[in-house]
């Protein structure tokens with residue numbers, strides 16, 4: 164592969180296929196419940212990110228068992244990541260999270276993954292999370308919504324946090340050695356290719372281990388939908404998105420794991436989603452184009468660790484050669 168895929172990474176790490184199973188718990192988000200705002204991010208719909216989730220009225224064990232039954236049969240996978248997906252899964256008392264984590268700790272669950280916002284992470288919370296991980300003998304990872312490093316765009320999409328909170332959360336999480344996955348949207352209407360490059364550079368500089376990309380979809384009954392229908396925002400073409408993903412991968416560290424290169428959402432809930440094509444066709448297109456251009460993830464990742472000093476090193480080498 165021309166980039167590091169999550170499936171290959173998990174296969175290598177665990178010696179077999181590992182699947183993520185979404186878990187839906189009754190939790191909200193400070194950007195929706197009135198704490199920061201009650202509108203939420205302008206692209207966030209009623210269901211948050213939980214299109215594929217089972218109802219949170221089902222117990223965690225029931226959700227896991229039902230999904231595992233399906234995944235085991237369809238994909239022949241026998242190990243799983245319990246993925247607390249929807250809204251902000253650390254926006255609740257840690258004792259409650261501990262209860263949920265315990266319920267999700269089935270024998271064949273190798274990792275507990277919590278999706279959240281950068282401003283829902285603190286040292287005290289992480290400390291307790293570390294003791295939960297030790298007690299349950301499970302790996303823990305944290306998925307952080309960032310979307311873009313362009314703080315003007317973060318303002319426009321009403322994220323309720325800027326880049327600083329993301330950087331702070333990553334630095335704190337790293338002290339506890341949990342892996343971080345950043346969620347990024349590469350085609351937000353106000354962003355251009357420079358934002359794409361800068362996003363890759365900042366994630367690399369912070370040694371974020373994993374990235375999850377998705378193309379912006381426009382959900383019905385959102386502020387983003389209103390702007391789209393009023394013609395106030397435009398979505399770049401599929402070809403331009405493919406180019407942005409490749410550009411992002413080129414500038415990203417060659418070691419960062421890519422969980423996905425496009426997301427998905429049900430047609431009935433959206434007015435625009437993935438240029439009316441399936442996410443896997445977008446993935447195929449990206450891979451084909453990388454092949455055609457003979458390019459690799461990390462190909463342009465040469466900007467850290469005092470790049471400007473390379474000129475002296477070169478001169479030194481030249482001098483040694485002449486001696």
Ligand code: SF4
Nearest residue numbers: 192194203204207250
């Ligand atoms: S942080 Fe996540 S759950 Fe909260 S409003 Fe934004 S997209 Fe929705």
